[in-house]
Amino acid sequence: MSEKELIKCSFCGKDKKDVFMMIGGLNGHICDQCVSQAQKIVEEEYKVRTDNKKIQLVKPTEIKQMLDEYMIDQDEAKKVMSVAVYNHYKRILQKSNKEADADKDDVEIEKSNIVLVGETGTGKTLLAQTIARILNVPFCIADATAFTEAGYVGEDVENVLVRLLQAANYDVAAAEKGIVFIDEIDKIARKEGDSPSITRDVGGEGVQQALLKMLEGSIVNVPPQGGRKHPEQKTIPVNTKEILFVCGGAFNGIEKKIARRVQSHTIGYTNPTEELEVDRDNLLQYISPEDLKSFGLIPELIGRLPVITFLNPLSRESLKRILTEPKNALIKQYIKLFRIDGVKLSIDKAVLDLIVDKAVEYKLGARGLRAICEAILTDAMFETPATPQIKELHVTLRYAKEKIQRSSALNRLKAA
Numbered sequence: 001m002s003e004k005e006l007i008k009c010s011f012c013g014k015d016k017k018d019v020f021m022m023i024g025g026l027n028g029h030i031c032d033q034c035v036s037q038a039q040k041i042v043e044e045e046y047k048v049r050t051d052n053k054k055i056q057l058v059k060p061t062e063i064k065q066m067l068d069e070y071m072i073d074q075d076e077a078k079k080v081m082s083v084a085v086y087n088h089y090k091r092i093l094q095k096s097n098k099e100a101d102a103d104k105d106d107v108e109i110e111k112s113n114i115v116l117v118g119e120t121g122t123g124k125t126l127l128a129q130t131i132a133r134i135l136n137v138p139f140c141i142a143d144a145t146a147f148t149e150a151g152y153v154g155e156d157v158e159n160v161l162v163r164l165l166q167a168a169n170y171d172v173a174a175a176e177k178g179i180v181f182i183d184e185i186d187k188i189a190r191k192e193g194d195s196p197s198i199t200r201d202v203g204g205e206g207v208q209q210a211l212l213k214m215l216e217g218s219i220v221n222v223p224p225q226g227g228r229k230h231p232e233q234k235t236i237p238v239n240t241k242e243i244l245f246v247c248g249g250a251f252n253g254i255e256k257k258i259a260r261r262v263q264s265h266t267i268g269y270t271n272p273t274e275e276l277e278v279d280r281d282n283l284l285q286y287i288s289p290e291d292l293k294s295f296g297l298i299p300e301l302i303g304r305l306p307v308i309t310f311l312n313p314l315s316r317e318s319l320k321r322i323l324t325e326p327k328n329a330l331i332k333q334y335i336k337l338f339r340i341d342g343v344k345l346s347i348d349k350a351v352l353d354l355i356v357d358k359a360v361e362y363k364l365g366a367r368g369l370r371a372i373c374e375a376i377l378t379d380a381m382f383e384t385p386a387t388p389q390i391k392e393l394h395v396t397l398r399y400a401k402e403k404i405q406r407s408s409a410l411n412r413l414k415a416a
């Protein structure tokens, strides 16, 4: 028998002649198949070990600092959110590090899903999105008004997770540690006077019920392409226990409910020295779960959203700062867009004031800023790429006013 025939893989025992390659070591051999098998095992183990390390526990003060780079004002919301997010990820890490955990007690840290209350365009979405970016976790936005309770025409609540899976490139483990922003949560509130047993409204309470399990944490079978589930369809099980849900809503008129509650608590208060001084110009700061309940969210849902905070309407000054200061400030973006075409863009200070005035007029918060900038700059962005001799564009007040006046997009906005 020749020496060649004697060589066998020390791992699987295959003969050299039956494999593509045999690698020799000091005291044995390994075949190519066992090498690739071993590599897979190493990669999987590496992934398991690093997945947990990947979540970086960023301190609340650091989260807040980073938020400040992208967002103007809203200090209270930033602070509350930083702490909630920190606690949420601390909870995840603690769970996965059970062995290393020094205090093996029975205390289980509960999930800290969040409600953000604030007018449209005050930065609710931006806040959730920026947090996800800071932590480098998958993020998606869903609109609560698109949901329907099972059995009705519309989107099943599970479809939120389809988006999250897509944001995570179908890496289920990553998606399971992501952040979901559910917008317009106030629109599924039970209408005043609704009786749940009589009016099975398509939105409203049924949807709130459908959301409960997902928010709390359960295994949800998600159709990978979205749409309605049907029996033959393959689904991906996604555990929502460690997904952070942030719900946002304008809750129009909730100040009245807050006022009523604050008033009833302060009336008849016997000790005037301890009496709460109520700041009636900013009632949102007193928002409590009770107010969400009087607005029409069901107690079970409120119970699964233990952290509540608010975003203030943006002042003129804040809107102006939003235009130029944040890392991603709109004006910085336009300057970059023009620079790519070799054009130096500059804008009169008075134009910035005009943009803010118009944004206030349209009552769209910071959301209006973009539409107004587009109205002013669209013509220039259309023409300059085809006119290489243009090297500089200076936007004067007159130019801006004229563009705003002629903008059909803005006129539509005004009419709406």
Ligand code: ADP
Residues within 6 Å of the ligand: 070, 071, 072, 073, 074, 118, 119, 120, 121, 122, 123, 124, 125, 126, 127, 248, 322, 326, 365, 366, 367, 370
């Ligand atoms: P909301 O979700 O409250 O309706 P968004 O977060 O979608 O508002 O904000 C709308 C637009 O305004 C976004 O482009 C966002 O970047 C900008 N914006 C809103 N609030 C702020 C803020 N406080 N600082 C910086 N930009 C903001």
